[in-house]
Amino acid sequence: MKRTTPLRAAVAALLLTVGLGGAQAGAANAAPAPTVSAGLLDAMRQDLGLTPRQAEERIRAERAAAGVEADARRTAGSTYGGSWFEPATGRLVVGLTDRSEEADVRALGADTRLVRHSAAALDRAKSRLDRLPAPAGVAGWHVDPKANSVVVTVVRADRTAPAVHAFVERARRTGPVTVAETATAPRTYAAGTVGGDPYYTGNVRCSIGFSVYGGYVTAGHCGRAGAAVRGWDGSAQGTFQGSSFPGDDYAYVGIHSGWWTVPVVLGWGTVPDRLVRGSAEAPVGASICRSGSTTHWHCGTVLAKNETVNYSQGAVYQMTKTSVCAEGGDSGGAFISGDQAQGVTSGGWGNCSSGGETWFQPINEILGRYGLTLHTA
Structure with missing residues (x-):
């Protein structure tokens, strides 16, 4: 950033020094253990109900699962x-869908479950559904691998509306579909101008996602x-x-000279600021x-991927749904798993007092769309 407090500058410098040293040390070992701060453990205790030991074990297990997922997909064919x-x-x-590749997939370190529909078939069904116009009472739809179905989510108060009923009936003709309910319709999380540590455009306040070069x-x-x-600080920072x-929900801001980027996600005092080391995609769950x-900082779990979210402004595709809460002004902010960038906040329902769900646009899609390189430690 262009101007900052001595404390923030000192923290950032310390993070970069310690983080780069850790990266160099890790290069000497094939699989360095993930570093877990006390603040992150506390956030996972508060939002996920985990003890520090459970949180550390879960982070290690999730990192291993993420490494297995791509190999399992290739092996299963x-x-x-x-x-x-x-x-x-x-x-x-x-x-x-059959047991012919079960032994090879299990050899990678994964468990298996026999299902009726392939991921490719479910993706095709969802693609057909994406071409249908959706009424306001339909919140969105996604492929749920655990349910082995396309899940259409409707707003509870509108579930018996004729337009919603007609959409669900048409959806069922595209492939295997189940129906879920949500309390309120999704909305984006932009907000009017207020104080804090954001960026502003016009009278809208949003949040920075991830630094790119x-x-x-x-x-x-x-x-x-x-x-x-x-x-x-209110000074000119850059240009979109x-x-x-809609369709997508991502953007790239180019910054002016005098500002700079760092591979850090703010912890807002809840946790230490987090270094970004890559963008390996975390699995559902x-x-x-x-x-x-x-x-500021909240945690949850990945609930679904490749969800179509039906905002009032239009549908947005290929979103990831989470159990993390958010509120106005959080739009654009960073979703991170360990030290791996995941995506930028789009919208959701609920708030951080009563709870809710939030969607993000995956980071790797954004990088590919604009030909950007993630700034990593």
């Missing part, structure tokens, strides 16, 4: 029926391409170089945390 992390066992579970990524609904951006919403300028 056409029999792959999706996968998810199972907290009770600390292992990745892989759905298989030349700027940072954030939510597309926060500003259109060409819009000017002011930093946390690209933005997409894994723990995940979010940083935003309104509600």
Whole structure:
């Protein structure tokens, strides 16, 4: 950032020094143990109900599961029926449509479950559903590997509305579909201008996602391409170089000279600021945390991937759903799992007093869309 307090500068410098030293030391060992701060353990205790020991064990297990997932998908081939992390066992579970590849998948370190539908078939069903116009009473839809179905989520108060009923009936003709309910419709998390440590465009306040070389990524609904951006101190910070919403919900802000990027996600005093070391995708069921300028730091789990979210402004595709809460102004903020970037906050329902669910746009899609390189430690 352009200007900062001596305390923030000292913390950032210390993080970079310690983090880079840790990275160099880790290179000498094939599989360095993940570093877990006391603050992160406390956040996982508060939001996930885990003891410090349980949190440490879960982080290690999730990292191992993430490493197995891609290999399991390749090994299973056409029999792959999706996968998810199972907290009770600390292992990745892989759905298989037949047992021909079961032994090879288990040899990778995953458990298996026999399912009826392949992941490819479920993805095709969801793609067909994506082409249907959805009424406001339909919150969204996604492939649920554990249920081995496409789940259509409807707003509880609208579940008997004729338009919602008609959409669900059409959805069932696209493939295997189950229906779930939500209390309220999803909304984006932009907010009017208030104090804090955000960025601003017009009278909207949003949150920075992740640093990339030349700027940072954030939510597309926060500003259109060409819009000017002011930093946390109100001074000119940069310009939206690209933005997409609805359809997608991501954007790239290029920063002016005098500002700089660092591979850090703010912990807001709840946890120490987190270094970003990569963007390996966490599996369904894994723990995940979010940083935003309104509600700061909260944790939860990954509930679903590739969900279509039906906002009032239009549908957004390929989103990841989480049990993490968020509120206005948190839009664009970082979702991170351990030290791996996951995505930028889009929207959700609920709040951080009563709870809720929040979606994010996956980071690797954003990097690929704009040809960006994540700034890592």
